[in-house]
Every structure is written in C-alpha cells, then in structure tokens.
Amino acid sequence: MDATDLPALLSRIASGDRAALRLLYQAQSVRLFGVANAILRDRDAAADAMQDAFLRISQRAAQFDATRGEAAAWLGGIVRHAALDQARRRGREQPSDDPSLGDAAVAPEALEKVLAEEDLKRLHWCLATLEEKYRRGILLAFVQGLSHAQISDRLHLPLGTVKAWIRRGLLQLRECVT
C-alpha cells in the first residue's frame, strides 16, 4: 500500500480498513497536528482535536471527492474544523484580553512569520493581491483560528470594521481565479 496515494488510502478507509487509517496518520499527522496546534496553541487541546478529526475522517472518508479538491486539503479542512470546534468550546467568543484564552501565548514574531511576504509569494496565490488590511484578518482567522473579536483586539480595530473587511476580502477572493 502506497502511503502517498491519499485518495487510495481514503477509499480503503471508507471500507473500514484500519491499517489504511494508520498509514494515513503516519503520513500526515505531523502536518495536521501543526494545523491544529496553530489554531489551539495548546498541545493537549490539539491532540483532542486530532482525535476528533481522525474519528471524522474514518466516518466520512467515503465523502471525499477527488474531483473537487486535493485529499491533503480535505484532511486539513477536517482538522481545522475539529480544532475550531475545540476553540469555540474553550470560550473563544469572549473578548480576548484574557491570557487564559491562549492569546497571550502567541509571540508577536509568530504573527510576523505568518504574515511574511515570502510565504505568500510561495503560495503563488491571489491572497497576495488582496489589500493588506483585508489580508491580515483573513490570515489570522484561518491559520490561528481567531474570532472576529480576537482579531479586533489584535489589530486594534473596531469589531465592525474587522467583520466588514473580512467579508469584503473574502468576496474579492471569490472573484479571483486560482
């Protein structure tokens, strides 16, 4: 069995093949754990999210459709949503000047790293064409899982402005052909 052929692994997982799920875990868990940990910034919580995600993967593998996207992206999406669910359970929606919410654990340089221009160029992707003010909120939400309120705090912008810019940025991305 080829551990790099993710669609083939997913189709075996859909038929209940536990060994295929384990191979998928071995091939993808370092990347996926990184995705969950970027959102939760807490290894224990990220591990919980990964557990939820792999249960979902085992249940939903049959729903993966290779004509609609890459398997790696599909897996990453499941992990992100599992991590976001964890973040919401942990009270993400409250105003975020409370260090217990995990915000204080994010070093300023981590934000800079996420926003580094060369990263975006490497993506060869139209996010780079968005105005900076739209792009930053979208990146903070997607990569670090921040809520509108947390982004508002982080960027020192009114909540309404953050909501409007994110929505506008997303609608511009929709027009952008990838």
Added chain:
Amino acid sequence: MTPPTIPGDPVERAGLAAEYVLGTLDARNAAAVEAALASDAALLAEVTAWEARLAPLQALALPEAPPPDLWDRIETALGGGAPAVAVAPVPAPKSAWLGLGLWRGWALGASAVAAGLAGFILLQPAPQPRLMTVLLTQRDAPAWTVEADRSGALRLAALNPRPLEGDRVLQLWALPQGATTPTSLGLIPASGQVTVTPGSIRPQPGMLIEISLEAPGGSTTGRPTGPVLFIGRLSAAGSS
C-alpha cells in the same frame, strides 16, 4: 433561541460559506451551516469550493510532531471496529511505557496486527521519542520527521515521499556537534520509512541529520558526494 437560518441571497450565502470555512462564525452559526450542509447541495458546493480556495493557507501552520501516544488514543476511541485482517491479538511487549494497563496493551497489540500489512516498522509500538527534528528542504518545506528514542534508534519517515529520478538513492547522515565529518547511517528505502540504530554514534541534541542524493549504492567516500537535499537538527521532543 431559534437556530439561525441560512440566507437565500447568493452573496450572503457565499459570505456565510466563506466564513464557515475561514472559521469566523460563532458556534451557533457554524452549527447551523453544518446542519444545512446535509440537505443544501448548493451550500455544500459553495463550502467545498471555499475549502479548496483557502487550502494553500494550511501550509502556513508549522508542522509539529504530535504526542507519541496519540495514535493509540485514536485507535482506542475508534473502538473495536473489526480490523481488515482478523488475527488473534499478540501479547503486548513488556516495557514501562506499555505497563499502563492490560486493556491498553491489548489494544496496542491488536492494532499492531491490524497494521501488519504495512510492514515491520508499524508492527513495533513506537517507544516514546526522546529527540526529534523535521528535516527541511532547501526552501524550508518540511519533508521528513526524525525521532530518536531512548535506546538510540533513529526513526525516519517521509512526509511526502516521491520517486527519485533514474537509479539515484537517498543516503542518511548524522553529524554530531563538534564533528567535522558526517557518519553514514545507510541508504533510505524507497518506502521512505526506516529505523536505524547507529553503532558508532549516539543521537544527541544539536546533532545534524542530513539526507543526500547519491549514485546507486550510495557514497563510498565517507561523506556526501551528491547534493544535501534535506537537513535538520535534533532537539528534545516536546521542547518546541
């Protein structure tokens, strides 16, 4: 409180799908979208398109090795779903790490059997890693994980194995801190997974791990003769 309704206006729907994928919906609205996806094919298509559109941003999260016992937790949570190959459970190896309880050893043994088709490495319940690193490409893309356990064995796994051109091979090297010449740890099999126990050196924090591209049979000069494609430095597991 009544659940939020999914709007009919196309722009509003697109925005809602996008924010669901982005993660900025609050718990109530996210749950409403989740629930609607089962019956609203157009919304599902919109969400799927957004997942694909935003997926490149997943690469901005730094890869990180999960806790070593996470797979066992997942396996336990999955319950006793019949493994693809029905075999009697093997007794769990005796080690301090496995001595957490009979049920756990049993689950590990059973999972090892289920994974039997995947080869020798998967049959070994992984001991707790002591040191680890992620080998990066020259463009800083993560490519391999390396873990060293307390016995001194190095476990190497490709994150994204690719076939090599022609008959080239990959050779694994270790360079202890302060050393001037690397030590060959042998050739890497095409599967991209191997566990080696170096005879002459012990994995240490700060040790460089490199993979070079070599002619068939590997370098015989005692140092890489081809380009070093991947490199990383061992550090204590969990210190990241």
